[in-house]
Amino acid sequence: MPTSFEDRVYAALKKVPRGRVTTYKILAGQVGCCSARAVGQALKRNPFAPRVPCHRVIASDLRIGGFGGRCSGPQIRRKRALLASEGVLFSKGVLADPARVFRFFP
DNA sequence: CACCGATGTCCAA
DNA sequence: TTGGACATCGGTG
Numbered sequence: 001m002p003t004s005f006e007d008r009v010y011a012a013l014k015k016v017p018r019g020r021v022t023t024y025k026i027l028a029g030q031v032g033c034c035s036a037r038a039v040g041q042a043l044k045r046n047p048f049a050p051r052v053p054c055h056r057v058i059a060s061d062l063r064i065g066g067f068g069g070r071c072s073g074p075q076i077r078r079k080r081a082l083l084a085s086e087g088v089l090f091s092k093g094v095l096a097d098p099a100r101v102f103r104f105f106p
Numbered sequence: 107c108a109c110c111g112a113t114g115t116c117c118a119a
Numbered sequence: 120t121t122g123g124a125c126a127t128c129g130g131t132g
Binding site: 003005006028033034035036037038039041042045 | 112113114115116117
């Protein structure tokens with residue numbers, strides 16, 4: 001069962017519209033903490049997967065980051081495909097269009 | 107370019 | 120209650 005921290009992470013993640021992506025740092029700031037690592041753990045646990053679009057979360061460097069518990073592998077390929085299906089294209093593991101990053105504070 | 111510490115949370119013993 | 124782990128970030132050499 002999700003903790004209050006995870007609940008905030010998922011709530012903020014659900015606010016991300018389709019076709020947009022967010023970063024661990026931004027998500028962490030939304031949930032009220034400065035540790036992106038904590039968010040990563042919450043997403044890894046992701047009890048609501050795939051109901052929660054955890055694939056819309058990337059690293060602050062606009063890199064795909066990790067997925068499925070690793071930085072590369074079949075899961076990462078799936079992540080990139082899902083994002084591409086939503087209009088978010090990646091190039092060499094880096095977000096091709098940084099403008100696709102959704103910020104909670106416009 | 108590469109390495110290390112910092113940061114917040116979760117899990118297991 | 121204590122220690123280790125994590126899908127990271129940022130600064131420094």
